[in-house]
Amino acid sequence: MTSLITARGVSKRFGDVRAVDKVSFELEKGKIMGLIGPNGAGKTTLLKAVLGLTDCEGELSVLGLDPFRQRKELMQNICFIADVAVLPRWVKVTQLLDFIASVHPNFSRKQAEDLLSRTKVRNDARVRELSKGMVTQLHLSIITAIDAKLLILDEPTLGLDIIFRKEFYRNLLSDYFDGERTILITTHQVEEIENLLTDIMFIDDGRIILDQSMESLPASYVELMTSGADADKARHLGPIHEHSVFGKNIMIFEGVERERLAGLGDMRTPSIADLFVAKIKGASA
Amino acid sequence: MIKHQLALLRRELWEHRSIYVAPIAVAVIMSLISLAGMITASTFDHELNLAILGASNIVGDSERQAALTIFFLGTSWIFLFTLAILTVFYTLDSLYAERKDKSILFWRSLPVTDAETVISKLLIAIVVLPLVTTVAIIVTHLVNLVISSVWIAIEGGDAAHLIWGSVALLDNWLAAAIVTLASALWMSPFIGWFLFVSAFTKRMPLLMAFMPLILVPLIELIILRSSYFAEAVFGRGGMMPLFRGMDMEGFFDQDRMQVNDELIRLLAHLDIAHFLGSWSLWVGVIVCGLLTTAAIYVRRYRGES
Numbered sequence: 001m002t003s004l005i006t007a008r009g010v011s012k013r014f015g016d017v018r019a020v021d022k023v024s025f026e027l028e029k030g031k032i033m034g035l036i037g038p039n040g041a042g043k044t045t046l047l048k049a050v051l052g053l054t055d056c057e058g059e060l061s062v063l064g065l066d067p068f069r070q071r072k073e074l075m076q077n078i079c080f081i082a083d084v085a086v087l088p089r090w091v092k093v094t095q096l097l098d099f100i101a102s103v104h105p106n107f108s109r110k111q112a113e114d115l116l117s118r119t120k121v122r123n124d125a126r127v128r129e130l131s132k133g134m135v136t137q138l139h140l141s142i143i144t145a146i147d148a149k150l151l152i153l154d155e156p157t158l159g160l161d162i163i164f165r166k167e168f169y170r171n172l173l174s175d176y177f178d179g180e181r182t183i184l185i186t187t188h189q190v191e192e193i194e195n196l197l198t199d200i201m202f203i204d205d206g207r208i209i210l211d212q213s214m215e216s217l218p219a220s221y222v223e224l225m226t227s228g229a230d231a232d233k234a235r236h237l238g239p240i241h242e243h244s245v246f247g248k249n250i251m252i253f254e255g256v257e258r259e260r261l262a263g264l265g266d267m268r269t270p271s272i273a274d275l276f277v278a279k280i281k282g283a284s285a
Numbered sequence: 286m287i288k289h290q291l292a293l294l295r296r297e298l299w300e301h302r303s304i305y306v307a308p309i310a311v312a313v314i315m316s317l318i319s320l321a322g323m324i325t326a327s328t329f330d331h332e333l334n335l336a337i338l339g340a341s342n343i344v345g346d347s348e349r350q351a352a353l354t355i356f357f358l359g360t361s362w363i364f365l366f367t368l369a370i371l372t373v374f375y376t377l378d379s380l381y382a383e384r385k386d387k388s389i390l391f392w393r394s395l396p397v398t399d400a401e402t403v404i405s406k407l408l409i410a411i412v413v414l415p416l417v418t419t420v421a422i423i424v425t426h427l428v429n430l431v432i433s434s435v436w437i438a439i440e441g442g443d444a445a446h447l448i449w450g451s452v453a454l455l456d457n458w459l460a461a462a463i464v465t466l467a468s469a470l471w472m473s474p475f476i477g478w479f480l481f482v483s484a485f486t487k488r489m490p491l492l493m494a495f496m497p498l499i500l501v502p503l504i505e506l507i508i509l510r511s512s513y514f515a516e517a518v519f520g521r522g523g524m525m526p527l528f529r530g531m532d533m534e535g536f537f538d539q540d541r542m543q544v545n546d547e548l549i550r551l552l553a554h555l556d557i558a559h560f561l562g563s564w565s566l567w568v569g570v571i572v573c574g575l576l577t578t579a580a581i582y583v584r585r586y587r588g589e590s
Contacts, residue, residue, distance in 0.1 A: 053393060055586065075396035088300070088388035095299050102292035103397050 021206035037203035112145035133164035226265030241278030293405035308421035376479035460551035477576030
């Protein structure tokens with residue numbers, strides 16, 4: 001496996017605030033990694049550092065390049081959608097395709113046009129005339145038509161309705177992802193991307209508090225639904241988080257074998273969203 | 286590199302259509318005024334028109350050329366004025382708008398360096414805008430001459446002789462091109478300053494650009510009791526070392542009772558060698574270069590983008 005991103009002790013300070021605090025991680029080729037964190041956790045700052053949009057301390061290598069100092073070379077092999085509002089409103093679709101075709105060596109105009117012909121986005125329309133969902137379709141079509149090694153998505157579906165959101169991820173998987181490409185994605189709508197991730201990373205207060213593959217989650221985390229005396233027994237095993245719903249106690253355990261919890265209630269692997277809450281609350285407790 | 290630059294320049298023309306719309310609008314207005322003038326003149330007494338024509342026939346070629354050149358100057362300064370305003374607004378907007386509408390994140394997601402982007406904006410201000418202005422001046426001149434010719438022909442005059450035989454086309458156009466391009470180069474420190482403010486300011490670029498130009502001389506005057514900054518900044522408007530000293534007395538040769546042939550040529554008033562050899566031009570160009578470099582660094586290092 002080759003590592004596309006290698007971060008060792010990456011930090012970014014804004015005055016006294018450490019937005020990103022000695023972060024280390026690796027992202028391997030062919031993975032779809034979700035970067036999850038509350039607002040202000042440092043997600044966007046970390047992504048900006050990876051994209052070479054901001055300088056940082058520590059050791060950061062993306063596709064073997066120093067992102068801040070070799071941004072131009074890097075951008076030939078990286079794409080990103082940072083927010084749906086990012087495409088300039090004045091530009092016409094054809095102008096956008098013209099421009100990218102003339103500056104991007106890995107862009108296939110034909111593929112972009114083919115993808116766009118499946119949408120309602122007209123070639124002569126200006127971005128300001130398109131709905132938010134159509135702008136995202138346009139952006140995703142462009143990015144899919146760029147033969148890039150790494151795609152970075154920062155809240156790509158913010159403000160979109162459920163139909164566009166579902167379609168976005170469907171197209172992302174069917175048109176973009178081919179096992180060769182790698183995706184790093186952040187979003188608040190965790191449940192929508194849960195099924196497409198291969199790896200997951202939680203960030204809080206500038207620090208990584210979880211970094212592992214989706215496959216390995218069931219071995220590490222268990223959610224137990226229990227009540228009464230069983231709940232007290234379970235509590236002795238040290239859940240990292242507990243809350244109650246309809247009189248039932250729901251506990252999340254980390255590193256506790258399932259055999260030890262057997263008989264105390266219903267077990268399942270926690271959802272990303274529940275695990276996220278447990279880890280964040282646990283970290284701040 | 287050149288391919289990128291051409292793509293970036295084209296991108297600027299897409300975004301800032303005023304680069305060509307404003308000069309075209311002025312050209313159309315000037316031509317309409319000229320046309321209206323001719324129509325008004327034609328409705329006057331036919332005898333009077335003939336008298337004007339007759340008078341034009343009698344005066345010498347040099348005087349007619351002088352009159353046409355003065356007419357050309359009269360229309361051209363409006364284009365230079367438009368260019369100045371256009372340059373201020375274009376440069377102040379060029380690196381500010383992309384931050385305001387957040388499209389900077391998209392532009393920076395493409396394999397284009399910040400230096401390439403900022404230089405494309407500098408090139409628009411220093412080369413493209415003056416060239417577009419020059420073309421607009423030339424086209425307007427031609428349109429006006431055609432309108433005048435038609436009027437003369439209607440009145441039964443000889444337009445080929447009165448207009449086309451007398452107008453110093455190449456002299457006028459070359460002089461216009463030189464003055465326009467030289468003005469942009471001469472004013473380049475301001476262009477650099479505006480680019481820097483555009484990249485730097487969080488709000489109100491126009492105010493942020495002009496406030497220091499007023500406040501700094503005031504502070505200098507109050508604290509140091511000197512006015513070097515004011516002279517450097519405001520003095521620049523009035524002392525472009527391109528023009529030779531204008532000798533109005535020499536313009537009309539008293540002895541021969543006619544205008545001096547040599548002096549009605551606009552090019553004769555321009556001293557390109559003196560302009561290119563003047564240290565204040567190159568100091569200005571260096572200031573422009575430094576401020577543009579600063580703009581590139583601001584775009585590159587600004588974390589919040």
